[in-house]
Amino acid sequence: MAGASLLTLLDDIATILDDVAAMSKVAARKTAGVLGDDLALNAQQVSGVASERELPVVYAVAKGSFRNKLILVPLALLISAFIPWAITPLLMFGGLFLCYEGFEKVYHSMTHKKAAPADDETIVAKGKADIDDLAAFEKDKIKGAIRTDFVLSAEIIAISLGVAAHMDLMGQFLTLSVIAIIMTVGVYGLVAGIVKIDDLGLYLAKRKAEGLGHNIGLILVSAAPYLMKILTVVGTIAMFMVGGGILTHGIHVVFEWIEHAAVVVEQVSVVGGVLGLLTPSVLNAVFGVVAGGLAVLLMNGVMKLIPSKS
Incomplete structure (x- = not known):
């Protein structure tokens, strides 16, 4: 009797794990677009850090990402169980925050001119201050990357939760956990590889004076700065x-209008299919720019109303 009960339990566990594996595959496909954005954003977020500090920074952000998901997975399950109507407003707030940060970054780069290069004496005199500034810069990079990761992770968890909505609580928890682990390891593993491309190229270039490996190394070293610039823009x-x-x-009217616009442009001969795929992304980006601009304008207005501390 006990043996039969054990076999039944093992069969149930195997069924649950099979369902979790199937749902995880579906969720991974549905979140692939967000994963691409997550990869580009995080590779861009850790750019500009000193070469020897790149991997420690990526590791610090990866740990922050795991902490984010330790918060988000149980929180998503609780919200889904008790206040499912709150998921969309919370996601929209996170989306607005991403637009705000993106617009603020563009605005800052356009309104702040680069300072003129300092002479050698000035550089030496400010040596200690520069070290402090670099440490603060690194901390800001990590904090900013973790903040951005929180929003993107929330969207990944929400999409995965939608895929696993028909499963019981344990199935949902296991599916979200699998997706959280795979996405975090995958994204930050790739980010670590991207930021160390130049070091790999330098290693290959120095290993042999000539040959295929040497040439590949030179190409990687030359391409790395351009890749990081491209990732910054992307x-x-x-x-x-x-x-x-x-x-x-989250805004049904706007979503329907974008979908209608995509259907219309699909009717264009030859390039209609490509235009139909690109139109939603372009219109979403335009809407994001406008929303980000309004958010920055509103925030600047609020900050002006707050009395500054002496």
Whole structure:
């Protein structure tokens, strides 16, 4: 009797794990777009850090991402169980925050000119201050990356929860946990590889004086700065696309209008299919830029009303 009960239990566990594996695959496919944006954003977020500090920074952000998901997974289950109506407003707030950060970054880069290069004596005199500034810069990078990761992780968890909505509580918990672990390890593993491309290229270039490996190394070293610049641009655009997409999905009228626009452009001969795929992303990004601009304008107005401390 006990043996039969044990076999039944093992069969139930195997069934649950099979369902979790199937739902995890579906959730992974549905969150692939967000994963791409997450990768671009996080690679861009850790750019500009000293070479020897790149991996420690990525590791620190990865730990922060795991902490985010330790908060988000049980929180998503609780919200889904007791106040499911709150999921969309919370996601929209996160989307607006992404748009705000993206617009603030663009606005800051356009309004702040680069300072003129200092002479050698000034650089030496400010040596200690520079070290302090670099440490503060690194902390800000980590905090900013973890904040951004929180919003993107929330969207990934929400999408995964929607896929596993028909499962029982344990199935949902296991599915969300699997997705959280896979996404975090995958994203930050790739980010670590991207930020160390230049070091890999330098290693290959120095290993042999000539040959295929040497040439590949030189190409990687030359391409690394351009790749990081591209990721910076792509990461900023991704902020508007993801944030704007979250907002438009929460505003039914705007979402329907974007879907209608995509259907209309699909009727264009030859390139209609491509335009139909690009139109929602472009319109979401435009909506994100407008929303981010309004959020920055509102925040600046509020900050002016708050009396400054002496």
